[in-house]
Amino acid sequence: MSQPRTELMDPWRACRRGTHLSGEVSLSRLARLSSAILGLGKRADQSRGDDEGSALYDLRFQLDAEGRAVVHGHVRACLRLTCQCCLGVIEQPVDARIALGLIAQDAQAAQLPDDLDPWLVTARGLDPLELVEEELLLAIPQIPRHPRDSCQAESPGRGADTSEPSPSRHPFAVLGSLRKTRD
Ligand SMILES: [Zn+2]
Structure with a gap:
């Protein structure tokens, strides 16, 4: 499905060497x-090209005091997402810290301290850009949308379904008004 991109590395060796x-x-x-x-x-x-910007990353592979293989660093980018209400652009800045504990088997995840997220290293090695990509994926909201006061889609009812359900906006009241407009 996905073609190989950057070089795969041996992350265990990178940690022993302190690769940056x-x-x-x-x-x-x-x-x-x-x-x-x-x-x-x-x-x-989006029609005029693929200028989606870029991400800056900084990754340090090292062994911690307990001899664990860990990766610390950060990823910075600005994602251009589509507002699900008005289809306008949302500039979503990302400034994510990375703190990973490398594991060779799923079961080892339980042994990691709370401040390390597990990263399962497969036999083929590790593509550092996968770490970067994963952090950026985590930064995408499930339903990206502008804050309500700055969204182009201001018509009431659209986009008002998830945030702060106010007691006056009862779902059946909406149904009633729909029926009325249809008659
Ligand atoms: Zn919007």
Whole structure:
């Protein structure tokens, strides 16, 4: 499905060596991220090209005091998402810290301290950009939308379904008004 991209590395060796990786990656190279963003629907400004910006990353592979293989770092980017109410652009800044404990088997996740997220290393090795991509995917809200006061879709009823259900807006009251308009 996805073609190999950057070089796969041996993360265990990288941790023993204290490898430090930093750089910039075009978001369009991150296939899962791109499809997640496209899956939200095409924005009006998306037709003219693939200028989706880039992400800056900084990853330090090291062994911690207990000899655990860990990755610390951060990812910064600005994702251009599609507002699910008005289909306008949402600039979603991401500034995520990474703190991962590398594991070789799922069961080892339970042994990690709370401040480390588990990252399962498969036999094929590790693509550092996958770490970057995963952090960015986590930053995408399930239903991206502008704050209510700055969204273009201001018509009441649209987009008012999830946040702060006020007692006066009873669902049956909405039904009633729908019936009325149909008659
Ligand atoms: Zn909007």
